[in-house]
Each structure stands twice: as C-alpha cells, then as structure tokens.
Amino acid sequence: MKPENRKQEIVKAASILFKEKGYSAVTMRDLAKAMGIKAASLYNHIQSKQEILSTIIIDLAEEFTEGMNKISESDQKTIQKIENIIELHIDVTLRNADGLASLNNDWMHLEEDNLQYFEKMRYDYENNFRKIVQKGTEDKEIKSFNIEIIVFSTLSTLRTLYLWYPKQKDIDADILKKDMISVLLSGIV
Amino acid sequence: MKPENRKQEIVKAASILFKEKGYSAVTMRDLAKAMGIKAASLYNHIQSKQEILSTIIIDLAEEFTEGMNKISESDQKTIQKIENIIELHIDVTLRNADGLASLNNDWMHLEEDNLQYFEKMRYDYENNFRKIVQKGTEDKEIKSFNIEIIVFSTLSTLRTLYLWYPKQKDIDADILKKDMISVLLSGIV
DNA sequence: AAACAAAACTAACGATTGTTAGTTTCAATC
C-alpha cells in the first residue's frame, strides 16, 4: 500500500466525518477511530488537519473551475452552456458527494493562501456563470428577470445536490440530468 | 434593561458569529468579545452555549412549521400554496437571515430532545411540501416530473436565500417575491 | 536470518475549551 493511497483513504474518511459534523467538530481522534488507528498514526501520512481540509476543498474547486472554463470558452448557445453546467455539477456530485459538504460549509476554515485561492476561484466561477446568463438574456434565449436571481436560484440548487442525491436510490443519473435540466430551465408549471 | 433583552442580544450576536464560522468554531470567549464583556458574564443571562443554539434553531423551525401548517390546511390551489411557501421563506429570511445559517448548517449539534424535535419538524415540513406538489401533479397544475426533484430544487433555493439576499442591496422585497415565484414556477427559458 | 522502511503504537506537551465559584461594580429603591 503506497503512502499516497493511505492518504487518500484518510481524506475520504475525513470527508464523511466533515459532512456529518463539520470540520471544527471532528477531532483527529474521531478520524483515527474511523480509520481503526490511533490519532498520532495519522501523522505518518498527513501533515496536519488543515492539510486534509485543503486537499478536499481545493481539488474540488479546481475541478469546477476547469469545467466552467471549458464551458465558458466554448462557442455553444447559452442554453447548451447552462445544460453543461448542470451536468458538471451532477457529475462531480456523483463522484464525490461527501467532499462537496466541506466545499460548501467549511471553506471558511481554510488558512491564508488557500482561502484566498478558493475565494478567487469561487468568484470567477460565479462571474462566468453570470456572464453566460447575461448573454443569454441579450440574445433573448433567456427571460429577462433579475440576473442575480437566476444565477443564485440555479446555483443554490446545484450546490445542494450533494445533500439530496445520495438519498435517492432509484434515480438514474441520466434521468436526473434530464429532469433537472427541465425543472431548472422550463419550470414546473 | 430586562434580562430577557440581554439574552436576546446575546442570541443575536451569536447568530452572526455562528453564520460566519459555524457553531463549533465559535467559542464563548469569541461571543463575549463581540458583546464587549467577559465569557463568564454571559452565564448571567444564558444557561449554556447549547441553549443559545437551540433558541436560534427551534424558534425558527417552529416559525416554518406554523407557516407551512396554515398553508397546507388552506383550501387554495396548488400554485397559490407554493407561492405562499416562497413568500414564507422570503419573509423569514428578511427577518432573521443570520439565524437561518444555524438552522441550515448547525442543527446536527442540537442535543437529545431538541435534535429529535427539530428532525420531526423538518420531516413534517418536507412531507407537507411533497403532498402539495403531489396533488398539484394529479390536478395537472404541475408538470409530472419526479416529485422529489421538484421538492428538492425548490426547497434548496429557498433554504439558501439567507446566503444571498443580504448581499443584494437594491432588490425590493416585493420584486424579489415576484421574480422568485416566476423563476421557480415558470423557469428561465 | 538479517536489514530496512513503513506504519503503527504509547505518552505526553502546551493551548484552548465550556463552565463554575466567589467577588466587585453600579444604578435604582428605600
């Protein structure tokens, strides 16, 4: 077992605990118990509790940033771009629902450089989204509501997927994508 | 200054700190500093840190429960009921955005009876919402998507309002209600 | 079987946590 594998196991176990109680409420002894070892042994594989958090969050944030940049730079129509954003969120959620809890709720416990790095990525992400919606309204592809409301309502649904999707056992990923796109784009009435 | 007033001030200051860092990461010394007093002095007005959290959360949860029960028992049409739910969330958000952070993110740190009480209220709330949507699809008022997706996507937007609305300076409450209802019900396309 | 490295362990540290006990300050009431 390579050390990197063991670190990944620790990060994964930490993701689950952080999801349940939040970063601050999870102790290194809690995490060690979940791994079946003692707290001090964790430090053979990681440098600090903080390193675990930043690994979880920064990796995910970079994944979203890359995905959004590709979509943003493409020459698709607005509606297609928004559909791609929805799919991006669903894909990431399916792959790492636990980690998304930290991304959403524990980012403020990042320290120094990583906090700034995260906040810049989040700002850029939201701004890219905003620009896409802006162009969509100009091209009459999207109704001319307050842009912030559209961005916020869409994004908050996508960001909260991690809480909800793991509980749905009988929904196929492709059906979820289709229905989610319909609900978010065309409404429910 | 009546003791009840002072307690309310403490709860309000705690709501702001809990919103910024979460319940577990806020110490009684942090809270005392925000109040301009020493940590031990807080205990002249409150019984424990836990009491502050349960005051914040249970009060809000009961407010939502009462609102939902009224809407649920009314004889309005489905669409009107959903509009009323949207208004309920906006009203509560305007009145106590800070406390909603704890309701959303720190409920798991409630102890014993209050945790069970909260979880029952949350379950009933979601179930009432689900029944309303269910009836709406049967009456053809609402498109027949997967009901869980509709409930989830609507509720996650409404629950996250507290994060977003305080940042919007120039949106009037009535305009917000109208646009939010349009976006959630009719979609953006 | 000897040697070695990875990964576990025990024990402990200094700092911080929520909270309590006992005391002082201060404004209102008599």
Place this chain on the structure above:
DNA sequence: GATTGAAACTAACAATCGTTAGTTTTGTTT
C-alpha cells in the same frame, strides 16, 4: 446614605484539542 439585585468581573477547574517525540510492530527484500 444604606440596601439590594442585576450584571459585570477575576481566577480557576477538568476535559479535550492538535500535534510531537520516541518506540515498537509489521511486512518485504536481500
């Protein structure tokens, strides 16, 4: 001006926190 009660204070507690140092176990390679 003496009394009183609310609300602040100082000092300290036992428990727990993240982390470190030093040691032992384990499994693989020679």
